[in-house]
Amino acid sequence: MRYLRLGPPGHERPILSSGGTLYDLSAVTPDIDAAFLASGGFTGDPLSLPPANVDSSRIGAPIARPGAVLCIGQNYAAHARESGAEPPEEPILFYKAPNTVIGPEDDVLLPPGSTRTDWEVELGVVIGRTARYLASPEQAREHIAGFVVSNDISEREYQLERSGGQWSKGKSCETFNPLGPWLVTPDEVGEPLRLRSWVNGEPRQDSTTADMIFDVGHLIWHLSQFTVLEPGDLINTGTPEGVALSGRFPYLKAGDVVEVEIEGLGRQRSVVTK
Template sequence: MRYLRVGPPGAERPMLYAGGLLRDLSPVTRDIDAAFLAAGGFRGDPAVLPAADLDGHRIGAPIARPGVVLCVGQNYAAHAAESGAAPPEEPIVFYKAPNTVVGPDDDIVIPPGAVRTDWEVELGVVIGRTARYLHNPEEALACVAGYVVSNDVSERDYQLVRSGGQWSKGKSCETFNPLGPWLVTPDEVSFPLRLRSWVNGAPRQDSSTADMIFDVAYLIWHLSQFTVLEPGDLINTGTPEGVALSGRFPYLGAGDVVELEIDGLGRQRSVVKA
């Protein structure tokens, strides 16, 4: 099952894609939000829902504004190497402001004075059940509502030079988390997943979740030891090699087009604006 939200910012309508048809979820929920996900999502017969179509409307992020966005750094072995770091012994965790989340085709806006804005294709995990002090990673996957394409846009100067010792300054600028298009339920997702990114049509990242140092189940279990994960929360699970930070590619500038894709989760396209 796949969820989608369509419409102008702040007024998106929830939709469901099942059986090859798009359906309007408005009769059963106001949004793809914490309450909807905590209840297990849509459990009825999709045929009872009215048919829907995109009609050229904007596609929003597939979840309403999350309570928290938790991110994992250097979680792909090859990316840790290109960053000049040894693979971490336990997950590196930082926060990203929830208001960074925008639609999959919305613009990425470079902050004033920024000079090292970078792209990061990531597998996003959306929580559907409260995770608190889980006993082991085997319990963790039951807490997943679905998976999503996430772009953890980063301003490296803010992140690494002006950080003050942490990364969130370089991660929390407005529009720095295009998300979607789909939220795909776990029953439709088969691992490993291929992740790819392009800038102006040129390939950048091409990797697999098989290169993750800590897998999804481990990350959820680990995070639950330090914080309570709640329905609607978003976890960005790390990016593979091929970002501008590697020194192999230029950073983003106004007019650039960033495209991301993950197997089975869809594709997004963002234009970079000053």
């Protein structure tokens, strides 16, 4: 099953995709939010729903504003190497502000004076059931509502040189987490997944989740030992090699077009603006 949100910011309508047809979920839930996901999502017959009015030109993030955005650093072996770091012995956790989440075709705004803004295609995982002190990575997978394409935009000067010892300053600027277009339920997602990114049509990242150091089940299990994961929370699970931080590519500037894609989950296109 696939969920989508259409409409202007703050007024998105919840949409279900089934069998290639879009259905309006507004009579079932006001939004693709924590309460809807905690209830198990839509479990009825899609044919009982009215067809969606798809005249909106904007696709919103496929989930309403999450309570938390938890991010995993250096979780792909090749990316850890290009960052000049040894692979971590346990997951590196940092947070992004939830208000960074925007639609998959919304503009990415450069912070004033920024010269080191970077792209990062990531597999996003949305929590569907409260997870605390889980017993195993296998149990953790029962707590997933779905998967989503996420772009963990990062300002590297803020992240590394003005960090004060943590990374969130470089991750939490306005518009720094394009998300979507779809939230895809686990039954429709197989692994490994191919992740790719482009800047101005030129290839940047091309890898698969097989290069992840800690897989999705391990990450959810591990995080649940330190914090309570709640329905609607978003976990960004790390990015593959091929970012500007590697030194192989220039950082983003106004007018650049960033595209990111994960097979089976969809594609984003964001224009960088000031």
